Amino acid sequence: MLRTQPVPSRKWEGCSKDNQSPQQAGGRMSCSMTPRELVKRSLELRSPVRVPRQLWLLPWAIDRHPKEVAEIQARFPDDIVTSPPFYKEALRTAGEEYAPGIFIDEWGCVFENRQRGIMGEVKEPLIRDWREWETVRVPRERLSVNTERVNDFCRTTDRFVLAKTSARPFEQLQFLRKPENLFLDLVDQPPELLRLLERIHSFYLEEMTLWAETEVDALVFSDDWGSQSSLLVSPSLWRRMFKPLYRDYIDVGHQYGKYVFMHSDGCIADILGDLVELGLDALNSQLFCMDIEELGRSYAGKLTFWGEIDRQYLLPFGTAAEVAAAVEKVHVCLYREGGVIAQCEFGVAAKPENVRAVFEAWEKIFLG
Amino acid sequence: MDFDRHCREESVLVDVQEALLKGKKEEVEKLIDETLALGLPAARVLNEGLIVGMDRLGVLFKNGEVFIPEVLVAARAMNAGMARLEPLLVKEGIQPKGNIVIGTVKGDLHDIGKNLVAMMLKGAGYRIIDLGIDVSAEKFVAAATEGRADIVALSALLTTTMVQMRGIVEALRSNGLKIPVIIGGAPVTRAYADEIKAEGYAPDAASAVEEVGRLLKG
Numbered sequence: 001m002l003r004t005q006p007v008p009s010r011k012w013e014g015c016s017k018d019n020q021s022p023q024q025a026g027g028r029m030s031c032s033m034t035p036r037e038l039v040k041r042s043l044e045l046r047s048p049v050r051v052p053r054q055l056w057l058l059p060w061a062i063d064r065h066p067k068e069v070a071e072i073q074a075r076f077p078d079d080i081v082t083s084p085p086f087y088k089e090a091l092r093t094a095g096e097e098y099a100p101g102i103f104i105d106e107w108g109c110v111f112e113n114r115q116r117g118i119m120g121e122v123k124e125p126l127i128r129d130w131r132e133w134e135t136v137r138v139p140r141e142r143l144s145v146n147t148e149r150v151n152d153f154c155r156t157t158d159r160f161v162l163a164k165t166s167a168r169p170f171e172q173l174q175f176l177r178k179p180e181n182l183f184l185d186l187v188d189q190p191p192e193l194l195r196l197l198e199r200i201h202s203f204y205l206e207e208m209t210l211w212a213e214t215e216v217d218a219l220v221f222s223d224d225w226g227s228q229s230s231l232l233v234s235p236s237l238w239r240r241m242f243k244p245l246y247r248d249y250i251d252v253g254h255q256y257g258k259y260v261f262m263h264s265d266g267c268i269a270d271i272l273g274d275l276v277e278l279g280l281d282a283l284n285s286q287l288f289c290m291d292i293e294e295l296g297r298s299y300a301g302k303l304t305f306w307g308e309i310d311r312q313y314l315l316p317f318g319t320a321a322e323v324a325a326a327v328e329k330v331h332v333c334l335y336r337e338g339g340v341i342a343q344c345e346f347g348v349a350a351k352p353e354n355v356r357a358v359f360e361a362w363e364k365i366f367l368g
Numbered sequence: 369m370d371f372d373r374h375c376r377e378e379s380v381l382v383d384v385q386e387a388l389l390k391g392k393k394e395e396v397e398k399l400i401d402e403t404l405a406l407g408l409p410a411a412r413v414l415n416e417g418l419i420v421g422m423d424r425l426g427v428l429f430k431n432g433e434v435f436i437p438e439v440l441v442a443a444r445a446m447n448a449g450m451a452r453l454e455p456l457l458v459k460e461g462i463q464p465k466g467n468i469v470i471g472t473v474k475g476d477l478h479d480i481g482k483n484l485v486a487m488m489l490k491g492a493g494y495r496i497i498d499l500g501i502d503v504s505a506e507k508f509v510a511a512a513t514e515g516r517a518d519i520v521a522l523s524a525l526l527t528t529t530m531v532q533m534r535g536i537v538e539a540l541r542s543n544g545l546k547i548p549v550i551i552g553g554a555p556v557t558r559a560y561a562d563e564i565k566a567e568g569y570a571p572d573a574a575s576a577v578e579e580v581g582r583l584l585k586g
Contacts, residue, residue: 114475114502115528121477179480183437184444187391227436228554229571234435312555316527349527 035079036217039160043259043281043304045338050366052079052160053359054307054343059098060117061346061355068352076359080341083153083216085164086146091139106139109175118348125178130192136176138203142166147214154215162261163211167204167221169197169245186233186241201245208249212256218281219253219260221246226266228289235270243274250278261306272299282306284343287330288314296333305334307343309358316349320357327361377406384417384449389425391441393448400452410456414493418449422491426574436484439573443487450490464495466518466584469511471499473522473536476529481553484573485521492577494519505532505539512540517547519580522566524553534564541565548583552576 033041033049041048053076062069095103103111103120113120127133145164154161173196174182185193208219223242225231231238246262253260259281267289275283280303287295288310295305309315309326318326327342334340342362346355380403387395396418403413425442428434468489472482479501486496497515499507512520520540524530530553537549550568551561561569568583570576 183440186437187441230432232436
């Protein structure tokens with residue numbers, strides 16, 4: 001699940017921490033280059049002076065390690081930021097999303113949680129019976145974005161701005177039906193499933209278009225498609241039911257001159273070629289669930305790898321040296337004069353020193 | 369006539385497997401009824417029809433030829449078939465291959481992985497005592513004792529909850545229960561299983577069936 005948290009705007013200063021001259025810093029860009037331009041150069045494989053950075057924070061990290069989070073953010077400012085939506089109408093949610101207890105999302109899906117700082121799980125489906133599907137309320141408040149304020153936000157930051165788009169058709173279906181029911185539905189294919197998916201997709205397209213008309217740099221969508229070692233569903237089912245939806249999201253972005261970013265957890269190697277074919281610009285995935293060398297051979301230079309460094313083992317249990325070696329591996333396998341964003345998630349159980357080591361390792365590679 | 373009947377006895381069990389693999393619940397029920405009408409013992413229908421079918425499914429799942437939705441519909445068909453057979457199995461005095469206590473550890477509400485493992489194990493002929501989610505060490509100990517467990521299976525999706533597994537292994541041992549423990553879940557590795565002295569580890573539901581078989585033989 002996509003878990004980026006907006007962080008305060010911060011201007012990227014200079015080409016390196018030592019304020020080296022452009023020549024010292026690689027001679028490939030001027031010191032006046034903004035983080036936004038740096039990200040664009042990376043996406044377009046135009047030899048950025050360094051990889052752009054982005055730290056994702058789970059509330060858990062802020063609760064547990066506020067001092068270390070602040071220190072990492074100060075030392076390695078993000079080059080990418082998500083625009084607040086500035087909704088004119090509040091989303092109809094209830095409870096706290098990352099707190100123990102019950103959280104109800106804007107669709108009415110009920111999440112149970114036991115741990116502060118992480119997201120809960122749907123235990124009771126909103127749609128118990130397909131006869132109830134028409135009662136699902138589309139959260140149109142998400143379309144009440146104050147686009148003028150979004151544009152102001154984009155103009156007053158020099159960082160690359162992501163839209164706060166919410167498209168995640170597969171996950172939303174799981175939240176509405178409960179995962180096990182949905183998996184059965186995917187085989188049974190009741191006609192109501194397709195009607196609901198069409199309704200959800202139309203809403204997401206409307207939201208995507210709304211954001212595409214603003215001055216953000218990129219649209220974002222997400223869906224976790226992988227288990228630890230394979231796709232959750234067959235590639236053929238994915239291609240038949242979900243690939244066309246993603247094609248629409250990417251096409252909307254490109255029609256408006258925006259980049260399009262996607263997040264998907266798990267081992268998704270089987271659909272990476274499809275995402276490249278659709279023209280996806282950047283993908284956040286769990287690289288370490290896959291064969292990184294093979295990803296490099298097949299897809300480096302064809303889309304940008306928007307992180308990450310292994311958050312399941314390395315960040316919580318590894319050493320700083322192991323983290324640095326992982327960064328080096330990503331660099332060697334995937335970097336092609338761009339095509340990589342130094343993103344990592346400071347999530348549950350991650351050691352602050354290892355998160356710091358991610359950015360230190362990238363800095364060392366590019367700035368010595 | 370007898371020859372035809374013999375042929376059908378053999379082929380109907382293969383048909384049960386095929387219907388199971390396709391997740392065709394009504395067809396499985398119909399075929400089970402046919403096997404019983406042919407006079408086949410329920411134990412044979414279970415072992416040569418449903419269990420072989422689930423075993424074949426496990427191989428396909430492990431090889432990446434079928435995925436979670438196909439496993440779930442097959443499990444649904446398996447359950448429908450078992451509902452037909454269970455009263456007869458009791459009459460025939462057929463015992464499950466073993467008792468397995470399974471649950472997601474304390475603090476963790478994720479259960480789809482655990483449920484898949486439970487379904488595959490049930491399909492392989494084991495009796496499942498499913499403790500659900502957010503299960504404490506004390507509950508595992510109590511259920512393992514009361515249920516005369518042959519295996520205790522622990523699941524966790526989160527790095528933070530995975531660490532509960534160590535306490536559960538220790539609680540079982542300190543209560544004198546030497547039952548093999550098998551662990552699994554996204555962040556779990558064989559190295560972690562070794563570290564906490566869990567005897568078994570499975571990276572996926574199909575492997576869990578193999579691992580349980582290995583542990584019970586050992």
